[in-house]
Amino acid sequence: MNSKRIYLSSPHMSDEGYELEYIRQAFADNWVAPLGPNVDRFERELAEYVGVGHAAALSSGTAALHLALRLAGVGPGDTVCCSSFTFIASANPILYLGATPVFIDSDPGTWNMSPAALRRALASLAGRGKPARAVVVVDLYGQSADYDQLRAACADFGAKIIEDAAEALGAEYKGKKCGSLAELAVFSFNGNKIITSSGGGMLVGEDGEMIERARFWATQARDRAIHYQHSQLGYNYRMSNVVAGIGRGQLRVLDQRVAGRREVFERYRQKLEGAGGISFMPEAGYGRSTRWLTAMVLDREQGRVSYRDVYDRLAEQNIESRPLWKPLHLQPLFAGCEYYSAEDGLDVCGDLFFRGLCLPSGSNLDPADQDRIIDIILSVAG
Numbered sequence: 156m157n158s159k160r161i162y163l164s165s166p167h168m169s170d171e172g173y174e175l176e177y178i179r180q181a182f183a184d185n186w187v188a189p190l191g192p193n194v195d196r197f198e199r200e201l202a203e204y205v206g207v208g209h210a211a212a213l214s215s216g217t218a219a220l221h222l223a224l225r226l227a228g229v230g231p232g233d234t235v236c237c238s239s240f241t242f243i244a245s246a247n248p249i250l251y252l253g254a255t256p257v258f259i260d261s262d263p264g265t266w267n268m269s270p271a272a273l274r275r276a277l278a279s280l281a282g283r284g285k286p287a288r289a290v291v292v293v294d295l296y297g298q299s300a301d302y303d304q305l306r307a308a309c310a311d312f313g314a315k316i317i318e319d320a321a322e323a324l325g326a327e328y329k330g331k332k333c334g335s336l337a338e339l340a341v342f343s344f345n346g347n348k349i350i351t352s353s354g355g356g357m358l359v360g361e362d363g364e365m366i367e368r369a370r371f372w373a374t375q376a377r378d379r380a381i382h383y384q385h386s387q388l389g390y391n392y393r394m395s396n397v398v399a400g401i402g403r404g405q406l407r408v409l410d411q412r413v414a415g416r417r418e419v420f421e422r423y424r425q426k427l428e429g430a431g432g433i434s435f436m437p438e439a440g441y442g443r444s445t446r447w448l449t450a451m452v453l454d455r456e457q458g459r460v461s462y463r464d465v466y467d468r469l470a471e472q473n474i475e476s477r478p479l480w481k482p483l484h485l486q487p488l489f490a491g492c493e494y495y496s497a498e499d500g501l502d503v504c505g506d507l508f509f510r511g512l513c514l515p516s517g518s519n520l521d522p523a524d525q526d527r528i529i530d531i532i533l534s535v536a537g
């Protein structure tokens with residue numbers, strides 16, 4: 156067993172030490188609290204980067220989605236459409252609010268929500284007198300979904316659209332940054348994302364009044380009074396000023412991290428594409444992916460091996476890889492929920508799940524280690 160573990164996606168702090176400098180400042184000013192100058196500036200700097208008017212720094216991306224859904228008016232008994240091919244955090248907040256998720260398949264060309272399947276779902280729900288209140292659209296593995304088409308479908312059926320850009324900070328759609336493509340969008344700064352604050356999230360949007368309401372709910376919905384007065388349900392969801400310092404430092408190197416992840420992907424592509432039926436998540440012509448995670452698929456017809464063989468051989472060498480997200484419509488938690496596949500008899504994300512693997516993709520992945528990973532994959536599948 157090789158002693159140095161290679162991770163799927165590990166934190167990558169700036170060479171310049173920006174993060175520690177912002178933390179030092181927080182300590183120097185004694186802003187060691189869930190508010191302070193780093194929080195305010197991180198919100199402003201991130202909003203500026205993404206090209207939106209307002210941002211609220213929160214304790215996680217999941218918290219941001221919870222507040223976004225509440226802002227969209229989602230409540231008990233409502234129906235919310237959601238990408239199926241994603242991490243569970245995209246849909247858990249739908250359950251927090253007592254609403255019911257309806258899952259939507261992926262488009263084979265982008266792996267993101269199929270606009271055709273969404274349209275069918277929205278029409279069917281409206282036809283049954285249960286129109287969807289909102290739609291959670293995920294930008295998968297660093298790639299934007301097709302917002303022109305998805306927004307048109309939502310507009311036709313009066314559903315609010317929420318962009319889950321947790322995996323796509325730094326990505327673009329038709330020249331605009333992910334996170335600016337819906338009325339409300341969320342980011343995550345969890346340890347495995349393209350930049351990290353050690354844990355945290357952000358809710359962003361154009362409507363300052365909405366973002367302010369989210370900030371209010373995130374601080375226990377405390378009314379204006381000198382005593383503790385509450386007339387609405389709130390949460391403790393604010394980001395710490397120390398954590399925001401890490402986030403600010405990381406934001407300064409985000410574009411380098413995007414370039415680094417794309418280089419990692421390119422090296423995999425050049426050496427693996429075509430060998431043993433290997434292909435990769437396609438990059439849609441409408442935008443620019445960050446390649447947050449390199450996602451590889453094995454062709455069932457051509458290939459002699461399954462992703463499990465590759466996974467096992469890498470694991471033997473202390474190298475972390477991960478099957479693609481298990482679609483939410485296949486999760487026991489969501490058994491019985493409705494699912495709209497891309498076409499009749501064609502379950503795109505269900506099929507991808509049984510053929511694919513995410514490879515170590517960190518911007519700090521050592522090229523020599525990556526060559527070793529590539530050799531192992533070729534020895535199994537090549």
Ligand SMILES: *Cc1c(COP(=O)(O)O)cnc(C)c1O
Pocket residue numbers: 214215216217218241242244245293319321322342343344345354355356
């Ligand atoms: C990571 C992630 C989240 C949740 O973010 P946390 O900060 O971990 O709560 C939500 N959606 C997607 C698609 C993610 O990958």
